[in-house]
Amino acid sequence: MLRFGCSQTVIDRIDPLVDPGKIPSPHVHQVVGGNAFNATMPVTNIASVASCTSCQFDQDFSNYWTASIYFKARNGTYKRVETMANAQVNGANGGITVYYTSPGAKQVTAFKPGFRMFSGDPNRRTPSGLGMKATQSCYRCFTGPNFQGNTYSPCFDPKLDTEGFPTTPCPGGIRSSVIFPLCWDGKNLDSPNHIDHVAHPVGGPASFAVTNGKCPSTHPVKIPQVHLEIVWDTTKITKADWPTDGSQPLVLSNGDTTGYGQHGDYVFGWKDxxxxxxxxxxxxxxTCKGLTTQAFPAANKCTVKPAVKEDSAGWVKEIPGQMAGMAGM
Known part of the structure; x- marks a missing residue:
């Protein structure tokens, strides 16, 4: 299992996977990884295009991105929730923690140049029905500073993990988890919906770090399980800030007030x-024998200038890309 941090590369409203070339795209994303990230990314060896990466492993020029989260104040205005460094990822400028997991040595096939995929459903507003341990997206509500309450594996805590947004304030922050499929058809680097070329094991979606399931005959090649963790800094949001009716005030940048529509995008870019x-x-x-790493002071410098000029940090009347009132739907 590789587990490493990637600092924030850019906050921007572009999406080279789902909406290539569209400036702006429908909603805001927070992005980490190589500086080749752009509104359009060619199906090629991304490692040969990027010149730096915000990840600890300096051979990883891949890009990973997820929808941002906004806080809705009682007066109806919104502010993007910043990310903060995850546990044991000291020095990172927020960003995403990335996992690559396999059942053991020499049991998975790494992705090929040009490979890309998507996990989640931005339009989902109800539970998946898979049960917490098999869900591919969840949130953990930390109960205090220093990731207090972080006892179970992701999506395994019966009290602190939820598939939708937490229904109570999280004084230690909220950790998002997004897990990708671990079987590949062995042929296509992508598919029209960015999902069909990959699949879950025959027994259904695998829990985090449970990668020994059998792949279906249609997707016989086992690939590393990619898992993204994002820690949202909700430490300053108290119950006094919540709506008077008790409803939770968080909204995904695509207008989803439930949190069930959490999703992640991946473009492979490891060198050689x-x-x-x-x-x-x-x-x-x-750490990994044969691979090199960089310290976060260097990784934090790898950034990309936003393609869309809009306020991504202050209070706004509506979430960028969302029609007025849409975020409350």
Whole structure:
């Protein structure tokens, strides 16, 4: 299992996977990884296009992005919730923690140049019905500073993990988890919906770090399980800030007030065969024999200038890209 941090590269309203070339795209994303990120990204070896990465492993020029989260104040205005460094990722400028997991050495096939995929359903507003341990998206409500309450694996805590937004304030922050499928058809680097070329094991979606399921005959190649963690800094949001009717005040940047529409995007960009070597060598955590890392002061400098000029940090009357009133629907 690789587990490493990637600092924030850009907050922007572009999406080269779902809405390539569209400036602006429908909703705001927070992005990490290589500086090749753009409204359009060619199906090529991204590692040969990028010149820096915001990730700890400096061979990883991939891009990972998710929808941002906004806080709705009692007066109806919105402010984007900042991300903060995850546990054991000291020094990162917010961003995303990335996992690559395999059942053991030499048991998965690393992604090929040009590979990309998507996880989640932005239009979903109800539970998946899979049960918490099999859901591919969840939130953990930390009960206090320093990730207090962080005991169980992601999506396994019966009290602090929820598939939709937490229904109570989270004084230690909220951690999002987005988990990608772990089986590939072995042929297509992408598909029209960015989902059909990958699949879950025959027994259904795998829990985090449970990667020994059998792949279906249509998607026989086992790939690393990619898992994204984002920690949202809700430490300053108290019950006094919540709506008077008790409803929770968080909204995904696509207008989803339930949180069920959380999703993640991935464009592969590891240099040469470094990811395959990491998986074959059964590396663990943020270090790996044969791979090199960079400190966060260097990683934090790898940023991209936003393509869309709009307020991404202050209070706004409506979430960028969403019609007035839509975010309350």
């Amino acid at each position: 065969d470094t990811l395959q070597r990491a998986m074959d060598n059964a590396c663990f955590g943020p």
